Amino acid sequence: MATIKAAILGFGTVGQGIYHILNEKRQELREKLGVELEVAKILVTDASRERVPGTKHLMTESMDDVLAENNLQVVFEAIVNEEPAFTYLKRAVEAKCHVITANKVMLAKRGEELEALAKVNGVFVGFEATVAGGVPIIKTMKNILLVNEVSCVQGILNGTTNYILTKMRAEGWSFEQALREAQQLGYAEADPFNDVSGQDAFKKLMILSSLAFGEQPNWAEVEVIGIDTISSEQVAEATAQGLRYRHVAEVEKLEDGTIHAKVAPLLVNNEHPLYPVDDVFNAVTMETNYIGTLSVIGPGAGMYPTASVMVEDYAEIIGKRAGFTVTI
Ligand SMILES: NC(=O)C1=CN([C@@H]2O[C@H](COP(=O)(O)OP(=O)(O)OC[C@H]3O[C@@H](n4cnc5c(N)ncnc54)[C@H](OP(=O)(O)O)[C@@H]3O)[C@@H](O)[C@H]2O)C=CC1
Numbered sequence: 001m002a003t004i005k006a007a008i009l010g011f012g013t014v015g016q017g018i019y020h021i022l023n024e025k026r027q028e029l030r031e032k033l034g035v036e037l038e039v040a041k042i043l044v045t046d047a048s049r050e051r052v053p054g055t056k057h058l059m060t061e062s063m064d065d066v067l068a069e070n071n072l073q074v075v076f077e078a079i080v081n082e083e084p085a086f087t088y089l090k091r092a093v094e095a096k097c098h099v100i101t102a103n104k105v106m107l108a109k110r111g112e113e114l115e116a117l118a119k120v121n122g123v124f125v126g127f128e129a130t131v132a133g134g135v136p137i138i139k140t141m142k143n144i145l146l147v148n149e150v151s152c153v154q155g156i157l158n159g160t161t162n163y164i165l166t167k168m169r170a171e172g173w174s175f176e177q178a179l180r181e182a183q184q185l186g187y188a189e190a191d192p193f194n195d196v197s198g199q200d201a202f203k204k205l206m207i208l209s210s211l212a213f214g215e216q217p218n219w220a221e222v223e224v225i226g227i228d229t230i231s232s233e234q235v236a237e238a239t240a241q242g243l244r245y246r247h248v249a250e251v252e253k254l255e256d257g258t259i260h261a262k263v264a265p266l267l268v269n270n271e272h273p274l275y276p277v278d279d280v281f282n283a284v285t286m287e288t289n290y291i292g293t294l295s296v297i298g299p300g301a302g303m304y305p306t307a308s309v310m311v312e313d314y315a316e317i318i319g320k321r322a323g324f325t326v327t328i
């Protein structure tokens, strides 16, 4: 049986999740895909620290070392920020590797460039994990767009902020306490300012805009308001009135063809579809011309939901490459 060699860039919450799932599902993946997968290298900033027992020999701090691996075919990327992630993935694509990323900061800005480069090099870019964690919004939207036009996308795109708002309301926790817990659970970004300021939801919204409309609005013109201005008193007051705070991202194509986007907290009553969406859950609603209104809901962050969709991307890419659809 042929062996596919893979590298994992970043070995924090998401990177470790990928490693665990690949190990736990090794045999099933081998049976479904007809190939063996071997994790050959793991890139981190500090290779002296063994995060998972038995992985020290795979660790490196050098992308040159990763790309020097003979016959490397797949690169999973779970590091942070636009650079050096984009440069690493560009080099991987030029070396004819398929790339699968969770990095929405990089993809929102450089996704089109990366996909164009991948096309030229005959490889695929998997990016399901960049938006809404374990919610399969990218593949759902790609399918819908085969037939439909999407006019508007709205939803909760950040798990950390929804978790914080839920805990402040339902448990009476302070903002700080809820954020600390979200960090411990692996939901928050390395710099959680990106979550609470709305920047993380904004980057995800821009990825959805590219997919739905083939373009993004001018970033400077998008109003982005986080949840860091909402006090415990405001949450309690809303609850007393039967209302809940939700952090909502929305992008729509107007009749004149312009794209309008906004990220901001919204007070909703019990008739609003986002009212029951609690905890780390995300929800995305699309308005389409043939299907009508469609929503997908699920865990928006965390080790296993995120890593799962990345391994699903891997299975889909390997299947496509071999000319078949992977089925259960
Ligand atoms: N956590 C989640 O629920 C989700 C996260 N994501 C995205 O996935 C990515 C990873 O997130 P997460 O796992 O939570 O983050 P972590 O902070 O837990 O892990 C980041 C990892 O990347 C490594 N790293 C960072 N910069 C570099 C670099 N320049 N070179 C080599 N390695 C580097 C770190 O190395 P070291 O260990 O040495 O510090 C660490 O292992 C981010 O882009 C995030 O936005 C997407 C969906 C959900």
Ligand SMILES: N[C@@H](CC=O)C(=O)O
Pocket: 130, 132, 133, 157, 158, 159, 160, 161, 187, 188, 189, 195, 200, 300, 301, 302
């Ligand atoms: N920090 C992000 C992680 C997933 O993208 C979030 O909380 O949604």
